[in-house]
Amino acid sequence: MLAVEMTLLGGRYRASSFDDRRKAEWPPEPARLFYAAVNVVYQSSEPDDAEVEVLRWWETLGAPEIACSEALLRSVVDHYVPGNFASSWTNDIQPLWREVERHQRSLMEAQSSGSPSDAAKAQKALDKVIAKVRTATERYTRPTGKESLQVMDRVAEVLPHRRGKQPRTFPTAVPDDPNVYFIWRSADPTAQQRSTLDAILGRIGRVGHSASTVSCRITDDPPDPVWVPTSSPACERQLRTTDTGLLEALLEEYERHHGYLEHVLPARLTGYVRAGKPSTVPTRQNEIGDWIILRFKSRQQLPISRTLDVARAVRAALISHAPDPVPPLISGHIQGSAEQLRAPHMSVLCLPNVTHAYSDGYIQAAAICLPDDLSPDDRTTVLDALDRWSAHAGGDRYRLTLPGGLSRDLELGVLDADSGALPIRAPVASRQFWARRARTWSSVTPVALDRHPRIGRNPDLDELSAAVAPIISRMCERVGLPVPESVTASPVSVWSAVPPVAFGSRRGFPQYCVGGRRGDRRFTTHVTIEFPEDVRGPLIIGAGRFFGYGLLLPTPGSTRTASEL
Incomplete structure (x- = not known):
């Protein structure tokens, strides 16, 4: 058996449901823990081979049982918070930044095509537009001492309390117990696999939103499960889980988007029901x-x-x-x-x-x-x-x-x-x-x-x-x-x-x-x-x-x- 204990250090779990960003996720999806583990392993430019092999073993374990308490799902309302950029900045050179993004996509496409000449041309075009951004930034930010009151007022918008506010939502679940357990009953890890996996878990600092700080470790005494996977059509939850090939799919997807393009994390959807609770089959x-x-x-x-x-x-x-x-x-x-x-x-x-x-x-x-x-x-x-x-x-x-x-x-x-x-x-x-x-x-x-x-x-x-x-x-x-x-x-x-x-x-x-x-x-x-x-x-x-x-x-x-x- 393998069981992982995840403790919510803040006493709450902030994450949006993958199919509805205005809805809090509960229980935590097993795939999120795997994503967090992949993140800490590949933070290094040369990930440890033993840790990569443990991730490949982990992804084959499939859907775990989950033990967690009930949670209060906070009502989601719009909160208006300062944006990242002042209008005095975005109004001036925002088109140039969009041009930078366009050339970055072109460079990634050229690199993935395997053509050195196309990649070199794309890199040259990107360098040229970045130089334009630097020139425009210097021109718009250099003071002349002759600015009008209107211009000075716009410049003051760089301060957070002067920026325009944008609506954001923060779906949050507040559980009765901050401990969540993921349990693989049929897993039989070796001592080396347990030690390596425990070291990876110990480096995970958050799961879900960056505000959901956690502490993770392997445990030998998990409680009875509350949610169990099922292949029956009478499932009560659809949760993202792991499957063979998930790590490779994550790496391939990152090579495609590199954080610049829209993307969805690969996963397998698995049905879950409450342990010991008979479920009625919906129409x-x-x-x-x-x-x-x-x-x-x-x-x-x-x-x-x-x-x-x-x-x-x-x-x-x-x-x-x-x-x-x-x-x-x-x-x-x-x-x-x-x-x-x-x-x-x-x-x-x-x-x-x-x-x-x-x-x-x-x-x-x-x-x-x-x-x-x-x-x-x-x-x-x-x-x-x-x-x-x-x-x-x-x-x-x-x-x-x-x-x-x-x-x-x-x-x-x-x-x-x-x-x-x-x-x-x-x-x-x-x-x-x-x-x-x-x-x-x-x-x-x-x-x-x-x-x-x-x-x-x-x-x-x-x-x-x-x-x-x-x-x-x-x-x-x-x-x-x-x-x-x-x-x-x-x-x-x-x-x-x-x-x-x-x-x-x-x-x-x-x-x-x-x-x-x-x-x-x-x-x-x-x-x-x-x-x-x-x-x-x-x-x-x-x-x-x-x-x-x-x-x-x-x-x-x-x-x-x-x-x-």
């Missing part, structure tokens, strides 16, 4: 089975408004590489007919990065969704079509061609059921990320209604919601979901990174058309749905659900806290 859709994840290669992502184009292109690629005649499972049509298949068949979803305030709204991966209880022969048919698609593109990628001739490269992720076996590069590119449980759900891609609501030309939100609610209720019933308690419809999503429904404009999501761009148009709208009980995702509804429309996520703040369970 789930009865037609959604495993997903096959195809990730977009770095810097080839597309905006979420291209969802229909991506989904239809993936389906077209599979049809072109499927056996003849094309199986109804892939085509969605009765064989030898244009009539749509009513039985569950393959669908394609686009998985976007939209859940954070600073999300870019770009599609990270496409998911080929297979029906539940799929026969082995049908599964083999889909996998064979994938193999032929990959072989046609050279064997190491999936070349996707979109309308207008635009092409993108995809790479295979993991055949991702609830017990997926490989670490993921970003949580959003995983079925488990979308398979959470909540009562209130909001659309990430708009829902295409199967009939037009009876509304006027310019309805207000109340009129729109009243007209859409009965249609949404019938669609939920048809896919095995309970009748909603309330439905709110709007052309705008609750997720800030999600564009609105276009309604004739070229911006935002286009309306869904049955049979392609010139087919029968369906009314599309964003929705927020509240169910009378917990519903477990993935949640996809509407006429466009086989092409990525109607994908929903738990509304921010709707997932249950520890004190409510």
Whole structure:
């Protein structure tokens, strides 16, 4: 057995939930402890080989049991704090700093391409713009003795109490007991591994936010667990944990972003339940089975408004590489007919990065969704079509061609059921990320209604919601979901990174058309749905659900806290 004791020195734990930055995380995720250990080991330019080997052993241990007390999750409110830069500084040379960031990205891309000449050109361009920054800094900061009162007032903004204030949040959990234990029952470390790991743990100063100072050590007498991992769909928490290959994925991701680019720490999502507490299985859709994840290669992502184009292109690629005649499972049509298949068949979803305030709204991966209880022969048919698609593109990628001739490269992720076996590069590119449980759900891609609501030309939100609610209720019933308690419809999503429904404009999501761009148009709208009980995702509804429309996520703040369970 291996058990790690983590003591919160300040008596509180400050960390945001990975899927909702306004929600405090509790219990602490096991992956955070691993991230902290990797950080202290690789602070040295030449990390100790023995410590690296211990990290590689640690990542294979999987999800631990967790022993911790209940915690009070503080209400999250906006705190207005001074910004890092005064307006007198940022207004003058902020464009130059953005140019520095752009050239830094170009340099990293050139270095990763392996071309010395391109790297040298990029380094020269970066040095040139940095020289401009130095010149501009000297020009704007050198006093002349003739400054006006207005200029002197702006210069005084460099003092913290004179700077403009920006809203920030500090999600915090205050536990009854500051000690948290991570327990791997089946682990059998050698004396050397225990000694090396204990030395690494002793150097960890914080987990989560920098204000969450901790002290960590190996212990031989942990208490009984409170949270235990489970592969059951009746999980109460989704926590990030480790898996084989996580250390390598972290190093590769750092080589890509170097702290300059937006990034998400790799992890595996694992379901947890309270020890000894029977859990009720929340309602789930009865037609959604495993997903096959195809990730977009770095810097080839597309905006979420291209969802229909991506989904239809993936389906077209599979049809072109499927056996003849094309199986109804892939085509969605009765064989030898244009009539749509009513039985569950393959669908394609686009998985976007939209859940954070600073999300870019770009599609990270496409998911080929297979029906539940799929026969082995049908599964083999889909996998064979994938193999032929990959072989046609050279064997190491999936070349996707979109309308207008635009092409993108995809790479295979993991055949991702609830017990997926490989670490993921970003949580959003995983079925488990979308398979959470909540009562209130909001659309990430708009829902295409199967009939037009009876509304006027310019309805207000109340009129729109009243007209859409009965249609949404019938669609939920048809896919095995309970009748909603309330439905709110709007052309705008609750997720800030999600564009609105276009309604004739070229911006935002286009309306869904049955049979392609010139087919029968369906009314599309964003929705927020509240169910009378917990519903477990993935949640996809509407006429466009086989092409990525109607994908929903738990509304921010709707997932249950520890004190409510």
